[in-house]
Amino acid sequence: MTGLLPFSRRGIAAVLGGLLLLLAFDLPAAAKEQRVHGQGRLFKVTAAGVPPSHVFATMHATDPDVLHIPPPVARAFDASTRVLLELVTTPGIEARMAEAMLLPDGASLAEVAGPEIYAKLLRRAAVYGLPAKQVSRFRPWAAALIFSVPVSELNRTASGVMALDRSLQQAADARGKKVFGLETIDEQIALFSDMPEPEQIVSLGLTLDLNPNIDALFAEMKQAYIAGDLDKLHAMSLSMLGNNVDLVESFEKRFIEMRNRRMVERMARHVNQGGAFVAVGALHLSGENGILRLLEKRGYKITRVH
Template sequence: MATPGWGVTLIWLLLGLTWLLPVGAEAQGRLWRISAAGVEPSYLFGTMHSEHPEVTRLPPAVERAFVGSERLVLEMVLDQTAMLSTAQAGLFESGRDLEDVLPPALYRRTVEAMADYGVPEPVLRRFKPWMIFSTLMLPRSRTGMFLDLRLYQQAVAADKPVAGLETAAEQIAVFDGMSMADQISILRDTLDNLERFDAWFEEMRRVYLSGDLDALARFSDGMMSDIDPALAQRFQRRFVSERNHRMVERLQPLLRQGGAFVAVGALHLPGEDGIIALLREAGYEVRREE
């Protein structure tokens, strides 16, 4: 069975950008130093859900910040329990299946698309639409070792404490709390654009590596310009505002301990509701390191 990717991170990259306000020339770079009086500095690193070597290979400044940190902070602790919870939540309970909720033509398109991922129709019937579109949006995995997971495993190997800013249940709820109509709408749009995702993801990787978050936002604006405005508004609230405010609130006690290396999706960083701005509003000095 194909396993779902860490869809929250990817949906943030593919959809969340649509509602970022222009972030300006200051929002350049992936590594940021967080300072406050009386505590050791912490670092904020913007990641991308990718297993490409250019992404998973840390620049020297990032490597030094990570190795020198006392603890790793991720959006979510990426342990086996979280992975199993995500996979289980993406399945219909008995008595209902995918064919019950999709129009016949869309169902057949979905079966054909997921066959390319090695998912046979009897298995696919149990998948909820959000589990399917989060899988289809990801490039086919070769190693499964995307950047956040690599950081997590390196921290565990070094006996470095790992903390999560959200629980698996909270990240699952972002998807599972969507109406079935919204899930179906996104699935249809995903299938309509399926042949373009590899090229989009490649361009996104290139811009991410440049560290130009503003350019990344502009790229996504063009990529997702045809999304339904009402759906976009709902996503803005669920995927951007609510999550960023929650993560910053939970991050601050860890920052007061000092020495944290915080790794979250790169586009949680910029914008008026971005982590950088929210930390500054809370009184922290946040400046670019790399």
């Protein structure tokens, strides 16, 4: 269907956003838990004596509905003096990510993943128009990211459509706003590369099993995002992992809680100056260990705007 190289300069943006898709699928057994700050997409952060800042929940996607910016969000963005993103994307960063996705020379994903999972991988690769020689070079976590993204997302990215986070970065640059990253590319790569290989392979298998239904799953996730239902997004992320307690704990600690603490620590100085617009993935906002609650614990007042 498409000959897109997933690690090309344009395609890499979709892969960078694959984590949210990979870990946010809804299964029938999902139990929706009411969490602190579990509803909303835009929140005002008030600190004494400075203009307010805002935290905006993003979805790492190119879908037109996701790219639509509601008026309250646009006003908060326009009023900001600096924009904070999970990662500031540059061509050098894209190349670094592409390099990290590949196995060492001479290694093959067929040997790493085993015959059963690799056979599934080849079947899904054929649907995506990716040759076996190409996919055999990916590390397990990289293959999981690629097949967590619908073909439509990859095609839009290949045609030059930017994901929401990247479009916010471009808008900030165009208006002369200062742009800061809350994480480095090496930190984001380490989230995956430091995963034990057995966990990577299990995640790849789960992703390949879900991939035939990815369009419907993506649509359901998008609907929850647009509705600002952060509680549902959290339930979706955990239910995708099924009854694998180790994976659930690893996901919560590695991909959410550890990163939340790191990002709050780095955004604090900007919030203290006021006028910051913080855009991070929706899964990072809610819950007792979410970014919004961590900011409250530091003495900031959090108010839902949208």
